[in-house]
Amino acid sequence: AQTVTQSQPEMSVQEAETVTLSCTYDTSESNYYLFWYKQPPSRQMILVIRQEAYKQQNATENRFSVNFQKAAKSFSLKISDSQLGDTAMYFCALGTSGSRLTFGEGTQLTVNP
Amino acid sequence: GAGVSQSPRYKVAKRGQDVALRCDPISGHVSLFWYQQALGQGPEFLTYFQNEAQLDKSGLPSDRFFAERPEGSVSTLKIQRTQQEDSAVYLCASSRIRKLNTEAFFGQGTRLTVV
Numbered sequence: 001a002q003t004v005t006q007s008q009p010e011m012s013v014q015e016a017e018t019v020t021l022s023c024t025y026d027t028s029e030s031n032y033y034l035f036w037y038k039q040p041p042s043r044q045m046i047l048v049i050r051q052e053a054y055k056q057q058n059a060t061e062n063r064f065s066v067n068f069q070k071a072a073k074s075f076s077l078k079i080s081d082s083q084l085g086d087t088a089m090y091f092c093a094l095g096t097s098g099s100r101l102t103f104g105e106g107t108q109l110t111v112n113p
Numbered sequence: 114g115a116g117v118s119q120s121p122r123y124k125v126a127k128r129g130q131d132v133a134l135r136c137d138p139i140s141g142h143v144s145l146f147w148y149q150q151a152l153g154q155g156p157e158f159l160t161y162f163q164n165e166a167q168l169d170k171s172g173l174p175s176d177r178f179f180a181e182r183p184e185g186s187v188s189t190l191k192i193q194r195t196q197q198e199d200s201a202v203y204l205c206a207s208s209r210i211r212k213l214n215t216e217a218f219f220g221q222g223t224r225l226t227v228v
Contacts, residue, residue: 004155037219043202045156045219091155099144099208100169101217103155 002027004094006104013082014112020067021077021107023092033095034068034075039106040088048090051075082111115139117220119205125226126195134190134223138207145188146217147180150202159203162188195227 003026013019025034036048051059051068058066063083067076079086092104118137126132138145144163148156149172158172164185173180177196182188192199202224206217 043204043222043224045204045206047216050216093155099215099217100146100158100161100172101148101156102158103148105155106153 002029002094002096002102004092004102004104006092006107008107009105010108010110012110012112013079015082015084017082018078018080019082019109021079021090021092021109023075023077023104025073025075025092025094025102027073027094027096029096031097034066035093035095035101036064036066036075036077037091037093037103038086038088039091045091049077079109084111084113087111117205117207117218119203119220119223121223122221123224123226125228128196128227129194130227131191131193132195132225134192134203134225136188136190136205136207136220138186138188138205139209139218140186142207142209142218143185144208144210144215144217145182146206146208147188147190148204148206149174150204150222152201156204159190192225195225197227200225200227 005024032053034051037045049061063080089106093101120135147159150156160180161169162182177193179191202222204222206219208215208217
């Protein structure tokens with residue numbers, strides 16, 4: 001069975017500052033992917049960034065980057081230069097065989113002006 | 114349309130009523146997923162289609178839940194004899210091919226409230 005844990009139900013950050021959201025996971029599969037999704041009040045899940053488990057290099061997408069620690073089964077998301085539009089629920093997700101995603105409980109991020 | 118479309122956006126059902134939720138995936142997308150998202154929780158997998166074939170329905174919570182995708186495009190999730198615990202947002206997602214790293218595009222979901 002796959003599990004994903006996000007231990008921070010809520011976080012807040014000042015505009016232009018940096019924030020890190022935590023995620024740990026567990027799986028017995030050797031081939032998997034990790035994702036961070038953003039869910040604004042519109043409810044539509046938007047992919048923020050993805051990481052292939054067999055790649056050691058951490059993924060980066062503009063202001064978003066991850067710290068992937070495979071041995072520790074940790075996958076944190078760093079948001080630099082936070083913007084008001086980053087305010088949303090963020091979900092960490094694990095993709096394994098069959099393509100289904102296992103999601104964490106989510107972290108509500110609020111960016112304050 | 115350009116994205117995954119779900120209808121209705123909101124549905125209020127009386128307990129015991131049957132409901133049908135529709136998902137129009139992105140044209141040409143082979144894979145289609147249904148997820149259930151309870152209030153304040155992350156989405157949970159319900160079922161998966163590859164074209165018209167339902168390859169995984171292990172997440173369906175009871176035999177009151179039924180999903181179909183008869184022509185490999187539009188999918189319908191049907192819930193019979195709705196119960197209060199069925200109240201949730203039902204999300205549909207589609208992806209171009211069945212690969213682990215393929216981005217899944219989500220719809221805006223249907224919020225079902227059972228009263």
